[in-house]
Amino acid sequence: MDSWVIAMMLGASLVLGGVALIAFLWGIKSGQFDDKEKFLNAALYDDESELNDAAEREHKKKKLKEKNYRPE
């Protein structure tokens, strides 16, 4: 077995592991693990309407922000 096989397998598994690690770090940073109870109940409150709400909130924020900077 050539040594490049080892190198390739090591590299591939490290990249895959790295992706999972980055996803986990993102989860911590965005506060998904801050509230234990809410986290455990998350499955109950995770459907289409929640997604719509989140999108709508973004939209609302943008609109209000424009209003904020409008010279009055």
Next chain:
Amino acid sequence: MSKIECDHCHLEFDASVMIEDAGHYFCCKGCQGVFHLLNESGLERFYEKAANTKLTPQTTHYDDSETFNSASFYERYVTTNEEGFQEISLIIEGIHCAACVWLNEKALHKMEGVIEAHINYTNNKARITWADHTVKLSAIIEMIRAIGYNAFPYDPSAQELSANRQRKDYYLRMAVATFASMNIMWVAVAQYAGYFTGITQDVKTILNVAEWVLATPVLFYSGWVFFKGAYYGMKNRVVNMDILVATGALLTYIYSIYITLNQEGEAYFDSVAMIITFVLFGKFLEVLSKKNAADTLDIMSKQVPSEVNVIQDGDVRSLNINDVEVGSIVLLKAGEKIAIDGEVVEGEGGIDESSLTGESEPVYKRVGDTLVSGTTSIDALLQYRTTKDFAHSTISNLVTLLEKAMRKKPHIEQMANRLSEHFSTTILVLALFTFLFWWFWPHDFETSFMVGISVIIIACPCALALATPVATLVGLGLGARRGILFKEAAQLETMAKANVIVLDKTGTITKGIPEVIRVTRLAPFDEALLFALVSSSNHPIAQGVGRYLDVDTPQSLHEVTQWQARGIGASVEGNTLLGGNARLMQEHGIDASVHSKHSLFYFAVNGKVCAIYELSDVTKEDSLQAIESIKRRGIEVVMLTGDHEENARHIADTVGIEHLQHSLTPEAKAAYVQQRQENGDVVIMAGDGVNDILALANANIGIAMGNGSDIAIEVSDVVLLGDNLTALSDALAISQTTFKLIKQNLGISLLYNAITIPLAMAGYIIPLIAAISMSLSSLLVVGNSMRVRWSLTK
């Protein structure tokens, strides 16, 4: 009659009292209103999610929402973020389930102008962001109230925010370190296998490079805290553990890179990652068990109303407490808290001064008497003239003193910290000498450098760093199972060093509520009648009698009258009932000339005394035994009380305390604690009331009783949920055993170093031995810590 469930709050009530509304049933108007509001705004899915959770019925109506828009309120609680939006922290009351969180967030998100509402289910704290030009804060709070909850603002202390940020930062660093170290170990297994069975140099280099890639984030991201610590240590000219860890890891890292590039020798990347991960783990445990900074001020401000009723030009007007001037006339109703110091000008009644003296029996106040802020009116309806403004009133002074005390709390240096300084210096010097010795022996630079570094690696304070945190963590766990909550790990060590324990009398040694100790029956009577009579009063004496009787079937009475600070009267089936003190009896022409040093409660039917109850505050059942066992540990026990000497002496004699200080104000209690500390004593203070908080905050260790006031629990370091003194002596036992264990652990890690360092200096350490011995010493320390469990349970 059958019981029906309310369609909003799910509490069950009799069918006859329910409001029927289009097939739905409600227990009150409030629930009905919320139900319709939710249905109209499309939030009815709340009921699906909440299932059968019982909610609090919406009964109270508020009309103070305008105050939320005042400039002073905004200045205190509302912040503006960088995007120009307003933010506030609220505590939401009435959250029972995850569906409540969902409903609140959903309802707020639906509001025009609200950008983000985030509610923490665990602690009910909410963070709300909104655009003030579109929606006002009062509208937001009205919405929360409209759907059946209540919100009040709190000021998250800077400490709390930074503690949370620090904890999160450690999570991130730990995640990276753990991930990388675990993967390095897989690679290292291949390395070690190759070391013994033979491996080609190019495979070895590939493995080295993989380890290099993995070790880099561990050293420079996770290990950043050590570099920072080392920098501050050098700036202050202190050799700390961080310097040892940072130099050891960095030198090993650089050497390993050189080996990898040179394609010759053994790399030590696995040691780098393991040192950082282990020591970071120890640090993380310390951060995790750090005391949560208290929202002290806010709990304190909950003790006083934000508004008072002031009489101006014949009108009653409610004014913000900060706007009340000296000399204003304030109206005080029964049950209200006094916000500002003053002097009674009209009316009379009983005032509960337990927040100052700790005594539960109310004090009778009449015209000319002084009122102190923080105390509560029990049945007094009176007017008083303010003698100070709010900022200079007793309660505000108390807050200022408290903040000061908490800031400069005496700190006892931990043994491990003191040890690590000497340890680090010694190791660094030894490593340098080893290197020089080998170099001048003579050996080539490479070998000498490696031997020098192996001294640092092998001495890596993994076991030392874990010695204290692991032992204290086990101690904390044991305490928690017995209802003893230590707020910070370091307190176990401080507590073990204490030599004086100061106890509050009322509520700590005694039960804090009057109990019937003797009954004299003069004529036969129906106990159910007396029970009904005393149940109608909230005076502690009457309640004490009620608890003693404990009749199941109360009778209904007519014409119940309350005489302020005297007693209660009622009539039933043509009989007149009277219950109260001697003064009430004399006023009704009944002879009541029994003398006792305790409080007396007379019960008379138709002008004839039927029974006399003697009440007194009694000691808790286990007090005597617990105090004895504390004394056996060689700790001096002192009793402090706001009560007068006779009572205090009697209680002290009952439980076997020789030293006591009586008639103390809250400030005097704190002063006593401080004075003992100046004499070189390490002082534990145990108390329960608002009158103890200053002393609790000043003591080396403040211990609060579980049913004590919120503020006392907040400022203290240890909370006894069991509420008895046995828990206190248990806490001492746990802390002393834990401290013994810490000393053993430190001994183990030093002994381990005494064996391995000479080996390293002689050049006998190979990477595998370094890695194995590192894990072994850590395992020894962890294993030893587990023994705490046996030594206490046996």
